[in-house]
Amino acid sequence: MSTESIQFNLKERFAASLPEFYQRRIIFWQDEDREFKETLDELDLPGVNIVKLTGTNNFAIKKLLLHDDLTSNYLIYNPFSYATPQDDWLRDIELYSEEFRADYYSILMSELNINASPVMRRTVKLYSTFFDNRERVARLRKIGREYQTPLQLHIDIMAVLA
Structure with a gap:
């Protein structure tokens, strides 16, 4: 930003x-x-x-x-x-x-309805290469879910990759 x-x-x-x-x-x-x-x-x-x-x-x-x-x-x-x-x-x-x-991950988490907790922040950073691809992020956004736990995010990332 x-x-x-x-x-x-x-x-x-x-x-x-x-x-x-x-x-x-x-x-x-x-x-x-x-x-x-x-x-x-x-x-x-x-x-x-x-x-x-x-x-x-x-x-x-x-x-x-x-x-x-x-x-x-x-x-x-x-x-x-x-x-x-x-x-x-x-x-x-x-x-x-x-x-x-104002960092990239915070903006991304806000756009994707990912809970702003430290655990979720670490999970998003763990998948940094996944989030570097705009097409994958767009497909994850289409799912339209609110992510409260890392497991929810893991499952939807796997669904996007499948």
Whole structure:
């Protein structure tokens, strides 16, 4: 995804009306592969504070979001993945915030109605050569199923290949 489309998508999200009882919008940009590390500095999002997680500032960010500043909009860039949810200090905030991803696999998973869980993400990456072929992806899209488990995806990939 280009810098312009990322910026447009994020501006659109921050400009959207807030859900009832919300005073601000917090979006976590998940980028475990660090593909967009440089893109973050190029973004111009008026009225939005952009914060990068470094691995050592998690507590400070949590204090900022839960105590120091309760009204500003935030884009939190997270280049880390955690083995378990308990390892993620900001997990509670992530659960009531929005998630943003701009990588190829996230867009593909969204198009194919594949659940955005870490297990499904690993499964899609496992079949990267399958998903490189547009014809196969189109045939999988025609099946029109929502994929919640790796087994469902395995079965339909086998059906496309047969």
